[in-house]
Structure formats: structure tokens, C-alpha cells
Amino acid sequence: MANIALIIAGGSGHRMQQDIPKQFINVYDKPVLMYTLEGFQKHPQIDAIELVCIDGWQDMVWAYAKQFNITKLKWIVPGGESGQESIRNGVFNLEGKAEDDDIIIIHDGIRPLVDEMVLSDVIVVCKKHGNAVTSLPYNEQIFVVNEEDEGTTMKYIPRETLRRVSTPQAYKFGKLDWAYHEAFEKGIGIKGSAYTNTMMVDLGEKLYFAAGSDKNIKLTTKDDLEMFKAYLKADKDNWLK
Structure with a gap:
């Protein structure tokens, strides 16, 4: 049984308002995407990495x-017109390469x-149940907008019933x-923001x-990028348990 990371980097990143796709923006002399790949490269249970990338950037990757010694990278596949098409391209490329019981970690x-x-727990849960999605409790109160008066509410959703999910996600x-x-x-399930x-x-x-982490931020805006840089520079206090 192999554990294969399927990294999705097929977006153009318009919301970041930069001249190049956000996954290729340099942060402290390293592209954002390389930080992501390094996390999987260093994890001892990851056997191989497949990257879905914007067409035309393959040679650069x-x-x-x-340069950054990402030796587990085995395949680069062109992205699609949507996130779901990009994931599909990556999954279909693994036909004939992956076994049915192999774990595919999408990120x-x-x-x-x-x-x-987080990576370790996703793998453990997927081995046991066949899939695993990174999740965190929802810590804010959620109220439902009143249909008759959008400036008011009379209904809330108990936050104990909610979970925030993101990647990594793992599936057999x-x-x-x-x-x-x-x-x-x-x-089915392929339109709009579907994942x-x-x-x-x-x-x-x-x-x-599976387990999640608040540090696992998605770089969508320039503010997210500044937060990422702050995480990289932050020193952990030794007294924190």
C-alpha cells in the first residue's frame, strides 16, 4: 500500500492581484508551492507526489x-478549467500507476x-475508514439571515454541530x-466551489x-500572504505546552 500526495496547483490566483500565479510567488527566496511540496517530501509516510499544475509551468516546476530537492515528485499533470477538473486530471493520470488500496492525499x-x-492523522483515518477529511471545530456563533428582513435574525445554528473542513483529504x-x-x-458534485x-x-x-490545524491557512489574498510570512518568522515560546 502506497501513500501518494496529489497536490493541486492549477489555479491562476486572480484574487491575489499579482503578475504570476500565487503558488509561484517567492517568499524569502522560495516559491510558495515549494513550501507545500517540502511538507510532503519530509513526511516519512509519503511515498510519491503528483502535482496538477497550470499548463506551461511544468518545466519551471x-x-x-x-533546486529544493523534492525527490518524491513523480508526475506533473496539466490543470483543468476548474478545481474539480484539475483533481480529476490528477486522479485519472494515476490509473495504471496506483493500486485500489493506495491512499491518495489531496492537498x-x-x-x-x-x-x-495532520498528515499522519489523515493517513491513519483513511486506512481505517477508506477516507479522511481534515477538520476543525467552528468557534464562532452562526446566525441565519431572516428572509423577510435581511438585517435581522431569529435563528442560529449550534456551533457544536458544525465542522470546518479543508485539505489535506485522503481517499482510497x-x-x-x-x-x-x-x-x-x-x-454530480462538479460545479462551482465543489471539491x-x-x-x-x-x-x-x-x-x-481527521485532525486539523488553524495554521493550515489558504493563501488567497495579500493579507493571507503576510500571515504566512509572519508564521515563517515566528518563534515558538518554550513555555507553551
């Missing part, structure tokens, strides 16, 4: 991988602070491959929660 290339503990390859064929053939986790639920699958 191979060069960066050599956003612009989440460069993936924690080793056989089920994942089936799901993407099924979803794209029938048009693998929402698609699986739309297909009737039960998902299992």
Missing part, C-alpha cells in the same frame, strides 16, 4: 523541484503550512477513481473527520 498547493501531525484510490468517473459522467469532499457526499458517501 521540475527545475524548482531539483491545495497554496496551503504551505501543512502540519506533519479505487473509490476515488470510481467517484470522479461517476461524477463527471452524471454531472472532492462535497462531491463524495453528493454521491452518497460517508466522510470521516
Whole structure:
């Protein structure tokens, strides 16, 4: 059984308002994407990495991988028109390469602070249940807008019933491959902001929660980028348990 990371870096990053895709922005002389790949490179349970990348940037990524010693990178696949198409491209490329019981860990290339503990727990939960989605409790109060008066509310959702989910997410390859064929053939769970986790639920699958981390931020805006830089510079206090 192998553990294969499927890193999604096919977006153009318009919201960052920069001249190059945000996954290739340099932070302290290293592209954001390389920080992400290093997290998987260093994890002892990750056997191989597949990257879904904007078409035309493949040679650049191979060069960066050599420079930063990302030896586990085995395949680079062109991205699609949407996030779901990009993931599908990566999954279909693994046909004939991955076994049905192999664990595929899907992760956003612009989440460069993936924690080793989070990766480990995703793998453990997926081995036990067949899938795993990174999750955290929701710590804010959630109120529902009044349909008759959008400036008011009379209903809330108990936060104990909610979870925030993100990547990494892990799935056994056989089920994942089936799901993407099924979803794209029938048009289920592939539109708008859909992701693998929402698609699986739309297909009737039960998902299992794994550990998450507040540090696992997604770099979408310039403020996110500044937060990432602050995390990199921060020193941990020794007295914190």
C-alpha cells in the first residue's frame, strides 16, 4: 500500500492581484508551492507526489523541484478549467500507476503550512475508514439571515454541530477513481466551489473527520500572504505546552 500526495496547483490566483500565479510567488527566496511540496517530501509516510499544475509551468516546476530537492515528485499533470477538473486530471493520470488500496492525499498547493501531525492523522483515518477529511471545530456563533428582513435574525445554528473542513483529504484510490468517473459522467458534485469532499457526499458517501490545524491557512489574498510570512518568522515560546 502506497501513500501518494496529489497536490493541486492549477489555479491562476486572480484574487491575489499579482503578475504570476500565487503558488509561484517567492517568499524569502522560495516559491510558495515549494513550501507545500517540502511538507510532503519530509513526511516519512509519503511515498510519491503528483502535482496538477497550470499548463506551461511544468518545466519551471521540475527545475524548482531539483533546486529544493523534492525527490518524491513523480508526475506533473496539466490543470483543468476548474478545481474539480484539475483533481480529476490528477486522479485519472494515476490509473495504471496506483493500486485500489493506495491512499491518495489531496492537498491545495497554496496551503504551505501543512502540519506533519495532520498528515499522519489523515493517513491513519483513511486506512481505517477508506477516507479522511481534515477538520476543525467552528468557534464562532452562526446566525441565519431572516428572509423577510435581511438585517435581522431569529435563528442560529449550534456551533457544536458544525465542522470546518479543508485539505489535506485522503481517499482510497479505487473509490476515488470510481467517484470522479461517476461524477463527471452524471454531472454530480462538479460545479462551482465543489471539491472532492462535497462531491463524495453528493454521491452518497460517508466522510470521516481527521485532525486539523488553524495554521493550515489558504493563501488567497495579500493579507493571507503576510500571515504566512509572519508564521515563517515566528518563534515558538518554550513555555507553551
